[in-house]
Amino acid sequence: MTPGRLAGLALAAALTASGCGSTTVPDTVAAREQTATQHRLDIADCKAEVGYRTNYNADVSPAGNVLRNLFTLGIAGASVGGLITGLPASTDSAATEGLIAGAGAGGIAGGAVSVHGRSRFEREWVACMESRGYTIVATPEAIH
Numbered sequence: 001m002t003p004g005r006l007a008g009l010a011l012a013a014a015l016t017a018s019g020c021g022s023t024t025v026p027d028t029v030a031a032r033e034q035t036a037t038q039h040r041l042d043i044a045d046c047k048a049e050v051g052y053r054t055n056y057n058a059d060v061s062p063a064g065n066v067l068r069n070l071f072t073l074g075i076a077g078a079s080v081g082g083l084i085t086g087l088p089a090s091t092d093s094a095a096t097e098g099l100i101a102g103a104g105a106g107g108i109a110g111g112a113v114s115v116h117g118r119s120r121f122e123r124e125w126v127a128c129m130e131s132r133g134y135t136i137v138a139t140p141e142a143i144h
Helices: 003-018 036-054 062-085 097-115 117-131
Strands: 028-030 134-136
Touching: 028 036, 036 117, 062 097, 062 117, 097 117, 117 134
Parallel strands: none
Antiparallel strands: 028 134
């Protein structure tokens, strides 16, 4: 196995082991007369709305979010770089510089997006729930 592949496997294993659960949102209490059903729907709606805006999926571990961003933005960067400089003619030909540079730039962007993803998600989720009339029982440590 080449050193590059070994390093990649070690990175993926470390990221996977670092966060194996989903992001738990803080407990909330209805400040108005919301029903239990409305409370559950508001929690789910805020998770979906904030997740869309922040590009963070609370149902996946933080490491899963990092890997997803690295992969999707790396692929997008490689596609753009390959289109700019020309895609390889066959599977036997060498990758173009644009393909490699685009994949690298996309991977860097994916890592940068993921650095503060969880704390941004939690801050915006708290704001969403408070705007719907709920009191947050305890804020997560990442928000402080």
